[in-house]
Amino acid sequence: MFKNIAIISKNDDNSVKDSLDTVINYLDKKKIKYFLDNNSSILLNDKPSTNIEEMKSKCDIAFIIGGDGTLLRSAQYLSKANIPICGINRGRLGFLVDISPDHIEENLESILSDNYSVDERISLIGKVIRNGKEISKNISFNDVVIHSKDAVRMIEMDTVLNGKKLYTVNADGLVVSTPTGSTAYSLSCGGPILQPSMEALVMVPICPHLLSNRPIVIGMNSVIEIKLSDKSQTNASVTFDGQINVPIEANDTIKITKGKITLKLIQPPGINFLSILREKLGWGFKP
Incomplete structure (x- = not known):
C-alpha cells in the first residue's frame, strides 16, 4: 500500500x-x-x-x-x-x-x-552532438521533435537508421515518437496510433515538401540519427516532450535511442x- x-x-x-x-x-x-x-x-x-x-x-x-x-x-x-x-x-x-x-x-x-x-x-534518450561532442542529453516519454523556429522556413534533415541512410527530408520538422506519444503531436501530423505495448517507434515529418515523405514505423531498438543539413540556414531546435528545448545548428546531429528508464x-x-x-x-x- x-x-x-x-x-x-x-x-x-x-x-x-x-x-x-x-x-x-x-x-x-x-x-x-x-x-x-x-x-x-x-x-x-x-x-x-x-x-x-x-x-x-x-x-x-x-x-x-x-x-x-x-x-x-x-x-x-x-x-x-x-x-x-x-x-x-x-x-x-x-x-x-x-x-x-x-x-x-x-x-x-x-x-x-x-x-x-x-x-x-518506454522512454527515449536524445543526444545533440556538435563537432563530435555531446552538448546535450535528455529523456522523453512522448516524443523528440526537431523543428524550425522560423515561422515560414523549412529545414533540411538527413536521416540515418541503424547506420544506413533512410532519406533526406525538407519539412517544418520531424517527430520521433514512442507508442505513448503516438496520440500527441505525431497524430496531429498524420502519424498512426500505436498500442502502448508495441515494440515500435514512429518517425513523422511535419508538413514535408514532398508528399512521398510519409510516416514510417520502425523497431523500438532502432538507432536514429538526424543531421541538420549544412544547407539549412534556418533557426531550429530539438524539443523533448514539449518541456525541454535545445537550439541546434547546421551539421548538428540528434541521436535518438531507447532509454533504460x-x-x-x-x-x-x-x-x-x-x-x-x-x-x-x-x-x-x-x-
Missing part, C-alpha cells in the same frame, strides 16, 4: 483547486501522509511545500493534477527515482491522466487499497487504452 503521496499541480491554473481540495480532504480523512509541490502549496493558502528532490527520496507514488503536459514535466524528474505516477485530468484531452475530476474519491479508494494496474511506458502509470480499475481512445477521440458516438 502507498503510504507517502506526492501531490503536484498544474502551474498557474486555479481551475485545478477543486480537484486538489478533493484529494487533500480524502487523504486527511484517511490520515495518509502527503507532500505538496510549490504550486499546490500556494493553491492551499501556503501549506508547507516540498521540493522535488525531497519528494523523490520520501514518496512512493505521485498524483499529478493537470493535463498530459503537467504529467510529462513531472515524469522528467520522478521516473528517475522509479516513482509511479497517477494523473487526475484537469487539462484538455488527457491521454495519460486517467482519473476524471468527477470520480476522484472512488479511484483514490481503489488505488490506495491496492486495486490498480501498472502501465509501463520507464514511466510507470498507475491506472484505476476499468481504465485501458482502448476505452481511453473511445472516450478521447469520440469513437462510436453517433452525431
Whole structure:
C-alpha cells in the first residue's frame, strides 16, 4: 500500500483547486501522509511545500493534477527515482491522466487499497552532438521533435537508421515518437496510433515538401540519427516532450535511442487504452 503521496499541480491554473481540495480532504480523512509541490502549496493558502528532490527520496507514488503536459514535466524528474505516477485530468484531452475530476474519491479508494494496474511506458534518450561532442542529453516519454523556429522556413534533415541512410527530408520538422506519444503531436501530423505495448517507434515529418515523405514505423531498438543539413540556414531546435528545448545548428546531429528508464502509470480499475481512445477521440458516438 502507498503510504507517502506526492501531490503536484498544474502551474498557474486555479481551475485545478477543486480537484486538489478533493484529494487533500480524502487523504486527511484517511490520515495518509502527503507532500505538496510549490504550486499546490500556494493553491492551499501556503501549506508547507516540498521540493522535488525531497519528494523523490520520501514518496512512493505521485498524483499529478493537470493535463498530459503537467504529467510529462513531472515524469522528467520522478521516473528517475522509479516513482509511479497517477494523473487526475484537469487539462484538455488527457491521454495519460486517467482519473476524471468527477470520480476522484472512488479511484483514490481503489488505488490506495491496492486495486490498480501498472502501465509501463518506454522512454527515449536524445543526444545533440556538435563537432563530435555531446552538448546535450535528455529523456522523453512522448516524443523528440526537431523543428524550425522560423515561422515560414523549412529545414533540411538527413536521416540515418541503424547506420544506413533512410532519406533526406525538407519539412517544418520531424517527430520521433514512442507508442505513448503516438496520440500527441505525431497524430496531429498524420502519424498512426500505436498500442502502448508495441515494440515500435514512429518517425513523422511535419508538413514535408514532398508528399512521398510519409510516416514510417520502425523497431523500438532502432538507432536514429538526424543531421541538420549544412544547407539549412534556418533557426531550429530539438524539443523533448514539449518541456525541454535545445537550439541546434547546421551539421548538428540528434541521436535518438531507447532509454533504460520507464514511466510507470498507475491506472484505476476499468481504465485501458482502448476505452481511453473511445472516450478521447469520440469513437462510436453517433452525431
